[in-house]
Amino acid sequence: MTEDHSPPCAPIAGNTGSGRPLTVADVLALPVLAAGRPRVVAGAARLDRPVRWVHITELTDPASFLKGGELVLTTGMPLPEEPGRVRRYVDELADIGAAALVIELVRRYHRPPEALVRACRARDLPLVTLARDVNFLEVTQVVHTLVLGNQTEAMHRTQRIHEAFTALTLRGAGPEDAVRAAAEMSGHTVVLENLVHRAMFCEPSGGTVEDALTDWEERSRATPTGDSTAVRGPGGWLVAPVAFQGERWGRVVMLPAPGARPFGPEDVTVLERTAMSLTIARLVHATTWERGAHRGALRDIAGQRHRSAGEARARAAALGLPTEDCRYLAVLVDSRGEADGEALEALLSEELTAAGIPALTGELAPGRVAGLLALRPDRAPWRAAVERLARAALHVRPHAVVSVGCEVTELPEAARSFREAARVAEAVLPAPATAATAGIQRATPDKSFHELADIGLRQLLYALRGDTRIQDYAERTLGRIADHDSRHHTDLLTTLRLYLDAAGNKTVAARRGGLSRQTLYQRLHSVERLLGCDLESGERRSELHVALMAYDVLRLP
Structure with missing residues (x-):
């Protein structure tokens, strides 16, 4: 007879101490x-x-x-x-x-x-x-x-699981909170997906988001969903359906860790309580899983909060955004103080879907909604789609500013496109009353969105209006004229503006201002005396022109 000399496991003290049954x-x-x-x-x-x-x-x-x-x-x-x-x-x-x-x-x-x-x-x-x-x-x-000690300990752990999820529910926790709690309690990576195998939320444990979500849809479709919590599919996933009154909304998945212990009863309890908490969260919170997932992914991409480029691609792909053979473009809709970002999120999503452009959409910050467009080389140029998007946004938010960033070829570089779009939005001047009452603020007569090429000196000064150096320059340069106008009820600043806008042509300036040439000459002489300068100097005129622009934008809302 041949004996098997395989050694037993290492000694234990008291009980297993790991939450698993005695073996x-x-x-x-x-x-x-x-x-x-x-x-x-x-x-x-x-x-x-x-x-x-x-x-x-x-x-x-x-x-x-x-x-x-x-x-x-x-x-x-x-x-x-x-x-x-x-x-x-x-x-x-x-x-x-x-x-x-x-x-x-x-x-x-x-x-x-x-x-x-x-x-x-x-x-x-x-x-x-x-x-x-x-x-x-x-x-x-x-x-x-x-055995009895383990059973008692298991009962206590189960009780703690129930108490933890009850506390989450009572404080109105969202789906990301429930998924995070499940991963922390189980020590396994937990993923929430919808019915079309889009991974909405992923909380890794002992691994990375990239490990968990790479080729997610393919792996997920190979794993069937039953009516109860069970280990299923070739990957040995622990799967629990998320449903309410017979309507299935998705499922929550616990992934096995390489070389880790098999799933036990406590893991089943954690996943079932997670599914219950998710059902309640879906009923309580107005934002859908998809909107919340897009919002979180966009904020991480824009803020470059991913651990690696692979993680960014895996997460985006798990949400349905193409990550191969495409370019990316950030579009921002800044509602300029108006609330209800969820309505704008829904509008952007609907318009991009109708245009057939894959995208992630979400609110980056209060009053600022974004879309990250994945542009295929074989599709029409993006400008027509963005124009349609801008018109739809301005129809419901007439005072909003729609801006775009630069095109980038790699998803991790999309943060650069978001930064450029944000800089453009910050530089767009407020719409004058006539444009506001017209209902649409246009970047140019033929388009409703703004891009970097639309930003000139006046817009740049507007974006920098909070800088005290700009404020100091405008006041040092023009303050004596403004003070004189205020004390003597004159209008020398207007005269100076007419002269500078006419590029130093006094005849044109007088005609535009409805002034006689003699009156114009007298006023310009007063300006030269107050400023102690010669207006015939081209450099000095340039300095004054910049100062006037700064003076004007500093008085805009």
């Missing part, structure tokens, strides 16, 4: 059994079977007294001689689900019977021999104490 390997490592010099001669690969109880027996049909999960201890005295009856003895133990058979080689046998070894190997039932006498009653007492 055959754990029991064999206990000092009370280790003193008998246990040796595994069959079923060594199944030492991870849980031990739920210990049963001492000298019967030839012990299976009739078992319920499954028992460690069966015997001296071997009642074992039959005939191989057929030995096989039946082992078959009954295997059929009932006994954890293992332990036989003492002290009284009747000094080596395990060949028929018994063959039968246990055939049924993959762990067979353990003891070379020395062991007090079976003491084994029973120790193991039962550990």
